Amino acid sequence: MNLTLRVWRQKNSQDKGHLEIYQANDINEDMSFLEMLDVVNEDLIKKDIEPIHFDHDCREGICGACSLVINGIPHGGKKGCTTCELRMRNFKDGDTITIEPFRAKAFPVIRDLMVDRSSLDRVMQAGGFVSVNTGGVPDANAIPIHKEISDKAMDAAACIGCGACVAACPNASAMLFVSAKVSHLATLPQGKVEREQRVRKMVAQMDIEGFGNCTNYYECEAVCPKEISVKSIAMMNREYMRALVK
Amino acid sequence: MSTVQAKPVPSQAKVTFISSSIGKKIFQAVTGSLMFFFVVGHMLGNLQIFIGQDQLNTYAQALKDLSALLWSVRFVMFVCLVIHVWWGIQLYFENLFSRPIRYIVNTTVQASLSSRTMIFTGGGIFLYVVYHLLHYTFIVTNPQYAGLHDSLGRHDVYSMVVLGFQNGWISTVYFIAMFSLSYHLTHAIPSLFQTLGLNNDKTKSKFEVLGWLVAIVIFVGFSVIPAAILLKIINLPEGVL
Ligand code: FES
Numbered sequence: 001m002n003l004t005l006r007v008w009r010q011k012n013s014q015d016k017g018h019l020e021i022y023q024a025n026d027i028n029e030d031m032s033f034l035e036m037l038d039v040v041n042e043d044l045i046k047k048d049i050e051p052i053h054f055d056h057d058c059r060e061g062i063c064g065a066c067s068l069v070i071n072g073i074p075h076g077g078k079k080g081c082t083t084c085e086l087r088m089r090n091f092k093d094g095d096t097i098t099i100e101p102f103r104a105k106a107f108p109v110i111r112d113l114m115v116d117r118s119s120l121d122r123v124m125q126a127g128g129f130v131s132v133n134t135g136g137v138p139d140a141n142a143i144p145i146h147k148e149i150s151d152k153a154m155d156a157a158a159c160i161g162c163g164a165c166v167a168a169c170p171n172a173s174a175m176l177f178v179s180a181k182v183s184h185l186a187t188l189p190q191g192k193v194e195r196e197q198r199v200r201k202m203v204a205q206m207d208i209e210g211f212g213n214c215t216n217y218y219e220c221e222a223v224c225p226k227e228i229s230v231k232s233i234a235m236m237n238r239e240y241m242r243a244l245v246k
Numbered sequence: 247m248s249t250v251q252a253k254p255v256p257s258q259a260k261v262t263f264i265s266s267s268i269g270k271k272i273f274q275a276v277t278g279s280l281m282f283f284f285v286v287g288h289m290l291g292n293l294q295i296f297i298g299q300d301q302l303n304t305y306a307q308a309l310k311d312l313s314a315l316l317w318s319v320r321f322v323m324f325v326c327l328v329i330h331v332w333w334g335i336q337l338y339f340e341n342l343f344s345r346p347i348r349y350i351v352n353t354t355v356q357a358s359l360s361s362r363t364m365i366f367t368g369g370g371i372f373l374y375v376v377y378h379l380l381h382y383t384f385i386v387t388n389p390q391y392a393g394l395h396d397s398l399g400r401h402d403v404y405s406m407v408v409l410g411f412q413n414g415w416i417s418t419v420y421f422i423a424m425f426s427l428s429y430h431l432t433h434a435i436p437s438l439f440q441t442l443g444l445n446n447d448k449t450k451s452k453f454e455v456l457g458w459l460v461a462i463v464i465f466v467g468f469s470v471i472p473a474a475i476l477l478k479i480i481n482l483p484e485g486v487l
Contacts, residue, residue, distance in 0.1 A: 006350075008350075019350065069349060069351075071351055071353060072349060072351035072352050072353030073353050073355060077353070077355065098350060098351045100349055100350060100351070103345050103347055103348070103349055104344060104345055105343065105344050105345060105346055106344070168355070170341070170345075170354075170357065170362065171341035171344055171345075172341070172344035172345040173267070173341075173344070175267075203261070203266055203267070203268055204261035204266065206267070207261050207265075207266055207267050208260075208261065210344060211267075211344060212267075212340060212341040212344030212345070213267040213270060213271065213337050213340060213341055214267065214268075214271065215271075215337070215341070215361065215364065215437075216361065216433070216436070216437040216440050216441070217357035217361050217362070218356055218357060219354065219355055219356060219357045221356075222355035222356040223355060229447050230440065230445075230450070231445065231446040231447050231450075233440065234439075234440050234443045234444065234445040234446065235443065236268070236443075237268055237271070237272070237440070237441055237442065237443040238442075238443030239443075240266075240268045240269075241272065241442075241443065244263055
């Protein structure tokens with residue numbers, strides 16, 4: 001298949017950036033979106049043009065490194081799918097595809113399609129952990145946890161922290177990400193100790209980082225490659241109120 | 247490559263419940279619901295026009311006589327309105343600035359149109375409330391209403407309403423305002439439950455349906471009065487004007 005790509009090119013964080021048009025020819029429809037970009041980059045290198053910079057790591061949908069807003073939708077719009085898992089068969093021969101970086105004040109562009117998502121890491125540092133005493137490694141099954149509870153925690157723990165929720169939210173809010181972390185840990189007994197502190201600190205850090213405010217658009221849920229539900233956000237709102245009265 | 251650097255934590259102290267994004271949401275939800283209850287009460291009051299002139303004027307007089315209650319409700323509504331509008335505007339701009347560089351291609355996957363137009367429907371309602379107060383409460387725009395009295399010497403609210411809505415322009419503006427209000431509610435009501443943490447996967451679509459049902463009731467409940475007046479189902483009593 002042959003495609004026309006409109007790709008955001010930006011030399012560095014200071015550069016204004018612009019869209020550049022490239023042809024992607026002879027693309028195999030079984031390739032992933034990132035492999036398609038690899039092919040385009042090979043071609044650019046041969047032509048002595050700087051290749052397109054983009055984030056990637058595992059390429060199997062588990063690390064959360066890949067990003068990209070493809071035709072206006074983070075990760076391309078295939079349900080429960082990261083960009084690295086998105087296959088070219090989802091596009092048609094002759095399509096024009098616009099590729100932009102994740103856009104948010106809290107996600108400054110580093111170069112081309114690469115953005116700095118360390119704001120999410122700082123939110124995690126503010127409270128996205130459980131404290132354990134030093135010493136021997138605790139036994140895996142020392143604390144009995146009901147299956148339903150661990151399932152519930154796992155629904156939220158599936159978050160890979162890619163930031164697509166922020167990119168999709170018309171307000172660039174990070175509520176789905178933060179709520180996934182908060183509800184994951186608040187559900188489990190290990191996380192109960194720092195429960196109130198955690199939600200307070202993570203929300204505060206989220207606000208400081210310059211993410212927008214949630215107005216319940218639910219665009220985040222629609223693009224989340226791990227299909228995290230907005231019920232996590234409801235739970236975080238509950239946790240936040242609980243922390244206020246505790 | 248960027249490296250992860252912890253920002254100093256102390257700045258977090260500046261984020262209080264009220265200034266936090268969740269706190270503001272909760273305030274919007276609470277002030278919004280209080281105003282919603284007022285709107286429902288107002289609607290039930292209005293509908294008494296169908297019983298007749300005497301009933302509506304008696305009701306209006308009774309409200310006036312309960313002046314302590316009336317003024318406390320007015321005061322609470324005023325505070326709610328100010329907070330709701332002020333933070334609505336503030337949130338709108340904060341959210342706008344959270345994405346200083348916009349997307350070239352914008353695709354909406356599932357956000358409803360009503361959720362994306364809250365600031366506009368809300369703005370419409372606010373402007374209408376100001377006009378409405380000038381029209382019927384402070385009687386500034388149509389001063390001739392002030393002299394209307396019924397046979398018992400009470401302020402003739404009934405005739406005032408009928409006279410007002412016999413004017414096609416006033417009724418049209420009213421229909422538009424009630425549409426804005428109802429459309430605002432289709433997002434506001436499900437949103438309220440989400441914000442207060444009372445939502446989950448099972449209830450989500452039910453609250454959305456509830457939002458639409460309530461919106462329809464509110465729209466019909468208010469619009470039926472000017473409609474009845476324009477269709478001459480409700481007429482001016484004998485001897486007025
Ligand atoms: S590269 Fe790891 S999730 Fe896509």
